[in-house]
Amino acid sequence: MDHLDQLEAQSVYILREAYREFKSLCMLWSIGKDSTVLLWLARKAFFGHVPIPLVHIDTHFKIPEMIAYRDRIALEWNLNMIYGENREAVENRQTFPDGNTDRITCCRYLKSEALKRTLSGEWPRYRMNHELKRYQHDERNEPYTGVIVGVRADEEGSRSKERYFSPRDSGNSWDVGDQPPEFWNQFKTDFAPGTHVRIHPLLDWTELNIWEYIEREGIPIVSLYLNQGDGSRYRSLGCAPCTNPIESPSQTIAEIIEELRNGSLSGIAERSGRAQDKEDGGLETLRRDGYM
Amino acid sequence: MTTPTIERAVATHSKPQMNIVIVGHVDHGKSTVIGRLLADTGSLPDGKLESVRESCRRNSKPFEYAFLLDALKDEQAQGITIDTARCFFKTAFRDYIIIDAPGHIEFLKNMITGASRAEAALLVIDAHEGIRENSKRHGHMVAMLGVRQVTVLVNKMDLAGYRQADFEALKADYTAYLRQIDVEPVSFIPVSAREGENITTVSAEMPWYTGPTVLEQLDLFSSGGQLQEKPFRLPVQDIYKFTQSGDDRRIVAGTIETGSLSVGEEVLFLPSGKRSVIASVESFNTPARSTASAGEATGFTLSTQIYIRPGELMVRPTDPQPQVGTRIRANIFWVGRTPMSPEKEYKLKLGTAHATVKLAGIVSTLDASDLRYSRTKQQLDNRDVGECILETTRPIAFDLAAENEATGRFVIVDNYEIAGGGIVLENLSGGETLLERHIRERESHWETGNVLTSDRERVNRHRAKFIVITGRPWTGKRALGRELESMLFRNRCSTYYLGMAAIEHGLEADLTKHGNHAEEKLRRIGELARIMTDAGQIFITAVDDADDYDIETLKRLNEPNEILVVNIGKNDFFRTNPDLQLDSVDDFPEAVDLIAHLLISKEIIHDYQI
Numbered sequence A: 001m002d003h004l005d006q007l008e009a010q011s012v013y014i015l016r017e018a019y020r021e022f023k024s025l026c027m028l029w030s031i032g033k034d035s036t037v038l039l040w041l042a043r044k045a046f047f048g049h050v051p052i053p054l055v056h057i058d059t060h061f062k063i064p065e066m067i068a069y070r071d072r073i074a075l076e077w078n079l080n081m082i083y084g085e086n087r088e089a090v091e092n093r094q095t096f097p098d099g100n101t102d103r104i105t106c107c108r109y110l111k112s113e114a115l116k117r118t119l120s121g122e123w124p125r126y127r128m129n130h131e132l133k134r135y136q137h138d139e140r141n142e143p144y145t146g147v148i149v150g151v152r153a154d155e156e157g158s159r160s161k162e163r164y165f166s167p168r169d170s171g172n173s174w175d176v177g178d179q180p181p182e183f184w185n186q187f188k189t190d191f192a193p194g195t196h197v198r199i200h201p202l203l204d205w206t207e208l209n210i211w212e213y214i215e216r217e218g219i220p221i222v223s224l225y226l227n228q229g230d231g232s233r234y235r236s237l238g239c240a241p242c243t244n245p246i247e248s249p250s251q252t253i254a255e256i257i258e259e260l261r262n263g264s265l266s267g268i269a270e271r272s273g274r275a276q277d278k279e280d281g282g283l284e285t286l287r288r289d290g291y292m
Numbered sequence B: 001m002t003t004p005t006i007e008r009a010v011a012t013h014s015k016p017q018m019n020i021v022i023v024g025h026v027d028h029g030k031s032t033v034i035g036r037l038l039a040d041t042g043s044l045p046d047g048k049l050e051s052v053r054e055s056c057r058r059n060s061k062p063f064e065y066a067f068l069l070d071a072l073k074d075e076q077a078q079g080i081t082i083d084t085a086r087c088f089f090k091t092a093f094r095d096y097i098i099i100d101a102p103g104h105i106e107f108l109k110n111m112i113t114g115a116s117r118a119e120a121a122l123l124v125i126d127a128h129e130g131i132r133e134n135s136k137r138h139g140h141m142v143a144m145l146g147v148r149q150v151t152v153l154v155n156k157m158d159l160a161g162y163r164q165a166d167f168e169a170l171k172a173d174y175t176a177y178l179r180q181i182d183v184e185p186v187s188f189i190p191v192s193a194r195e196g197e198n199i200t201t202v203s204a205e206m207p208w209y210t211g212p213t214v215l216e217q218l219d220l221f222s223s224g225g226q227l228q229e230k231p232f233r234l235p236v237q238d239i240y241k242f243t244q245s246g247d248d249r250r251i252v253a254g255t256i257e258t259g260s261l262s263v264g265e266e267v268l269f270l271p272s273g274k275r276s277v278i279a280s281v282e283s284f285n286t287p288a289r290s291t292a293s294a295g296e297a298t299g300f301t302l303s304t305q306i307y308i309r310p311g312e313l314m315v316r317p318t319d320p321q322p323q324v325g326t327r328i329r330a331n332i333f334w335v336g337r338t339p340m341s342p343e344k345e346y347k348l349k350l351g352t353a354h355a356t357v358k359l360a361g362i363v364s365t366l367d368a369s370d371l372r373y374s375r376t377k378q379q380l381d382n383r384d385v386g387e388c389i390l391e392t393t394r395p396i397a398f399d400l401a402a403e404n405e406a407t408g409r410f411v412i413v414d415n416y417e418i419a420g421g422g423i424v425l426e427n428l429s430g431g432e433t434l435l436e437r438h439i440r441e442r443e444s445h446w447e448t449g450n451v452l453t454s455d456r457e458r459v460n461r462h463r464a465k466f467i468v469i470t471g472r473p474w475t476g477k478r479a480l481g482r483e484l485e486s487m488l489f490r491n492r493c494s495t496y497y498l499g500m501a502a503i504e505h506g507l508e509a510d511l512t513k514h515g516n517h518a519e520e521k522l523r524r525i526g527e528l529a530r531i532m533t534d535a536g537q538i539f540i541t542a543v544d545d546a547d548d549y550d551i552e553t554l555k556r557l558n559e560p561n562e563i564l565v566v567n568i569g570k571n572d573f574f575r576t577n578p579d580l581q582l583d584s585v586d587d588f589p590e591a592v593d594l595i596a597h598l599l600i601s602k603e604i605i606h607d608y609q610i
Helices: A003-021 A033-045 A064-076 A087-091 A103-120 A157-161 A207-217 A253-261 A282-288 B030-040 B048-058 B066-077 B105-115 B133-144 B164-180 B214-220 B434-445 B453-460 B477-490 B500-504 B518-534 B548-558 B588-601
Strands: A025-028 A054-057 A081-084 A126-129 A134-137 A146-148 A165-168 A196-199 B017-024 B085-090 B095-100 B120-126 B149-155 B187-190 B233-235 B238-240 B251-255 B260-262 B266-270 B275-282 B291-293 B297-302 B313-315 B323-334 B345-350 B353-366 B385-398 B409-414 B417-427 B465-471 B495-498 B538-544 B563-568 B580-582
Touching (some): A064 A081, A081 A103, A087 A103, A207 A253, B017 B030, B030 B095, B105 B133, B149 B214, B345 B385, B385 B434, B477 B563, B477 B588, B518 B538
Parallel strands (some): A054 A081, B017 B095, B465 B538, B495 B538
Antiparallel strands (some): A126 A134, B345 B409
């Protein structure tokens, strides 16, 4: 087994463990490369099926290709696809692009708050109807007690402290200093009422591993990651107003891998194109508050 | 030995990766060792070394390599307490993740988490200060966690004048300690992390040392072990059948811990004892294959449809067999907020098996504060290591840790939290179980009235019996129980049907809604049956999905009185032969008639009329 095989086997084990232990389980799919690899790993774990609902938080400011890609894959792979949103903030224009909040507050409203309320079932969920090929209001509103998330330890500082199975209290907050131990392959799968557990099958993957795996498996990804001839591409995807492409010649996945291997991106943080990280407090503040 | 050459930020496709944990007493120089390794292998981000040196100069403090790690941690930490930091670096041979386990006792849970993912450990001891509390504790823990390769770095040799005698003395002392806990270190390396002696380059100060440098030693650690050659072990993680998506495969899924297995081979599931033959190896987006081996998260279909549950161990019947039992001797490491005590029930997780477990005895404990062994403790306190006797309420399949690590270690869950981990030293099954002892003690104290069961049976004109109706949910067990009760009552029998809902809010009211109380509920039904049959009743109840163990438990608890088992539809039995097997109950009078005939043939009742 090579290193990618080992990473795959560990992630599959974690996904199966989550599926066995959590009766109310979902997987967050941001449409980005990491959570798309996670989705692919679920197909590996469950032999071509994805028996776990996928939840996407629609901020209404996503780059349009992302939403088109989401719905195409959802139909092709027969996914139990759900989205949620902060309808009130969008309708009242309480957003950064509307000029009414700063970036961090905008993330908090459109992502953290929308995610929290979608997971808890307090706010409406919309589920893909595969016959009608469109979303419909979902009657089911049970809270999710297990949430699978595609964070990686190498991605950003606060993520290097995560466990594979990480408990969050009812307020979604994360006690970084006092986390349960993980012995070998035994994880925290018991949880008190009112709490939930975040599950991180990709913790040991690096950005390079992700691209190598995408290439090896032939996983379809959003074309925004590739240079379409204008000399730039996205390295990390988010909302259009706060996400900028990087200068890069890579037009194929093989070229991205080469770019990462030869060190030409080594001085630039992966999320450097994400404007909210640079605001005061940044991602750590957002993450303690329930952001992914 | 070849000196590893350093490749900067270049990863090759399938280069192996190894996790190394670095442990030791606080201030013995772990951070300096890591700082040195990162700096001298060119693994730091551009400009990091210069900026830390510059910052030291501005603050008029001497530069230390440990600051490099602090600077990296600060970046990672962003103002919050860092626990286990991971540092990445590469040699030409492989990629390394160095897990820096905190030396402070408060961070023990993080140290465990780090060490249990490591294949090798570097244990740092200050040559000047010598063996301290965590030098011992960490040595012990690393061994218990299954890290077989330990290299001891005797650090701060510069403060010891690079004297060979000092190094040899410490080596002798520490080797003696490690021998007590069955650890044989791979090597001892005299180093000065501050001066960079023997870290990545051979020390000119210590010509008397001819072994590898730290960097060379890392590449010498072996990876993986001989997992392929060991007996086949697959803890069954789940059974999948995605019928709704039009897929009729019934797949036994799990990760192979050791060995390999091919299509056509016979397999045995333990503890149930069921057997089948491998029909296919299943996977997604790979070429078809007929063999799967250690490390793979895979799936198999079987040639026969047998009912097995997640948590069983799938093995090859011709391999050396794993242990099956309910009583084990184990080394346990406790990190729970509350002590581990014999009064409480815990959940044991071993492989993919879950079982209710009790602490049946403590052989000895290693005290957390003074590291002395005690034979008098009655409980395991936070950070104690103890050799204990554990007893599960149902049999589990496992290996001794010395024979197969992956299937010989477990964790213990207390109140939703993983509170301890351990390794199996011995299978003690065969002796008196906690249940047997309970029944023996109960019977010796049983207080009988003046009216004997036999007196009641004479007056009742029938014998007492405990009738258990079992099967899958929604098969009509309860309705059948009530019909049987009515019929017996009409025939003037002394009988009682116990509905589960009747005791849920009464006899079981003290069992909280959360948590698994299945064992205790079963015990209470068994105790009730003992009383009711003693009172001469034909006592009827229905139990969902009873397995061999459930029936055995009820039978034992009801002793010296007798049990009769009626099963409807499919069952999980492997050993139990139900007294009556009904495929389904469509016609209640007919089913009641069958049971009544059975009762007559067993001379429980004499005759009856429907």
